[in-house]
Amino acid sequence: MNDFSRRTLLQSSAALAVGGLSWRSLAAHAASNSASSIKGDTIEHRTFGKTGLSIAVLGFGGAEIGYENTDQKTVDELLNAALDAGLDVVDTAECYINSEEQIARAIGRRRKEYHLFTKVGHWVPDGQPKDFAWTKDGVLASIERSLKRLNTDVLELVQLHSCNVDILKRGECIEGLEAAKKAGKTRFIGYSGDSAAASFAVESDRFDTLQTSVNICDQQSIELTLPLAKEKNMGVIAKRPIANAVWRYDAPPANDYHSEYYSRLQKLNYDFAKGERAKDAGPEGAAGIALRFTLMQHVHTAIVGTSNPKRWAQNAGLTKAGPLTDAQHKSIRETWKNASPENWVGQV
Numbered sequence: 001m002n003d004f005s006r007r008t009l010l011q012s013s014a015a016l017a018v019g020g021l022s023w024r025s026l027a028a029h030a031a032s033n034s035a036s037s038i039k040g041d042t043i044e045h046r047t048f049g050k051t052g053l054s055i056a057v058l059g060f061g062g063a064e065i066g067y068e069n070t071d072q073k074t075v076d077e078l079l080n081a082a083l084d085a086g087l088d089v090v091d092t093a094e095c096y097i098n099s100e101e102q103i104a105r106a107i108g109r110r111r112k113e114y115h116l117f118t119k120v121g122h123w124v125p126d127g128q129p130k131d132f133a134w135t136k137d138g139v140l141a142s143i144e145r146s147l148k149r150l151n152t153d154v155l156e157l158v159q160l161h162s163c164n165v166d167i168l169k170r171g172e173c174i175e176g177l178e179a180a181k182k183a184g185k186t187r188f189i190g191y192s193g194d195s196a197a198a199s200f201a202v203e204s205d206r207f208d209t210l211q212t213s214v215n216i217c218d219q220q221s222i223e224l225t226l227p228l229a230k231e232k233n234m235g236v237i238a239k240r241p242i243a244n245a246v247w248r249y250d251a252p253p254a255n256d257y258h259s260e261y262y263s264r265l266q267k268l269n270y271d272f273a274k275g276e277r278a279k280d281a282g283p284e285g286a287a288g289i290a291l292r293f294t295l296m297q298h299v300h301t302a303i304v305g306t307s308n309p310k311r312w313a314q315n316a317g318l319t320k321a322g323p324l325t326d327a328q329h330k331s332i333r334e335t336w337k338n339a340s341p342e343n344w345v346g347q348v
């Protein structure tokens with residue numbers, strides 16, 4: 001099993017989602033809320049729903065550095081360069097190998113410059129049964145471990161890491177998050193996941209935020225969960241926001257974490273994701289179109305994963321091109337609607 005294929009263990013399983021607002025007016029609204037930004041005006045900021053935090057539209061996803069065992073020197077360079085360039089959202093998890101510790105070593109001393117998000121549900125202390133991770137005590141134990149690994153007293157956000165709907169209905173893990181919030185261990189609590197479980201989480205009114213897959217190859221959330229998340233003023237984080245950049249592959253990837261999106265992309269056959277356009281690193285190339293498409297949905301930040309020290313600034317540059325044209329956006333939505341069978345559900 002390669003590093004990325006471990007992620008598959010996690011798999012248990014329309015109109016603009018901005019609900020009547022055009023992306024331009026959403027962006028203008030977001031810009032008007034940037035006063036409390038901890039990073040100023042280097043990149044567009046949006047208000048993270050009911051949390052009230054002002055956050056950059058491009059965050060950092062900490063899975064890749066952990067699963068790829070990126071060396072600490074590269075992580076130091078990557079995260080410090082990104083903070084210097086305007087990064088203020090760092091997302092990680094209890095099970096991304098050493099990602100939490102890598103992040104703390106790299107930028108722990110700059111803790112006031114970024115909002116720190118982690119997840120719970122996949123760590124079991126020695127001697128405890130496997131399902132301990134989703135109990136109230138298990139959630140609280142995992143948060144204590146994350147606080148130590150991240151070398152901080154308080155997190156901005158702790159999220160349930162993609163548990164299924166039955167575990168959510170049992171509710172103990174939510175009680176764990178609520179207790180941690182009450183105890184001041186985390187300012188906000190969220191659910192990270194997709195499809196039916198994400199719907200349940202949004203409907204439950206127990207979470208401040210939702211992290212879910214939104215990208216050119218994964219659009220179920222745009223109609224299923226984002227409209228209600230918007231109505232409930234939840235903060236929304238787009239995970240896998242550039243569809244794992246699967247246009248990079250000329251043949252099915254060995255990495256099975258990327259294979260579903262690779263196979264979807266063959267059927268979607270977007271013109272911007274093949275040939276020279278796929279190699280174009282600018283805003284009209286595949287990465288530019290993919291990221292700008294995601295940011296046109298009702299999301300507040302897109303946490304692109306990377307182990308490349310130059311990537312954050314490069315992708316921040318892509319966001320500066322602003323929204324796609326209405327025709328480009330419509331074409332991606334129509335292509336999805338025409339090509340996607342019912343089983344193209346949100347990928348955990």
Ligand SMILES: NC(=O)c1ccc[n+]([C@@H]2O[C@H](COP(=O)([O-])OP(=O)(O)OC[C@H]3O[C@@H](n4cnc5c(N)ncnc54)[C@H](OP(=O)(O)O)[C@@H]3O)[C@@H](O)[C@H]2O)c1
Nearest residue numbers: 061062063192239240241242243244245287304305306307
């Ligand atoms: N269940 C969950 O809660 C869950 C599940 C999945 C993901 N997540 C979160 O979401 C984050 C992001 O997801 P992800 O990393 O799987 O997917 P992603 O952000 O869509 O894709 C990351 C991949 O895209 C490449 N990339 C980035 N910018 C690029 C560009 N401009 N051009 C070409 N390639 C580019 C990166 O390679 P380089 O290294 O070369 O930059 C990396 O391999 C994770 O780190 C994690 O925090 C959460």
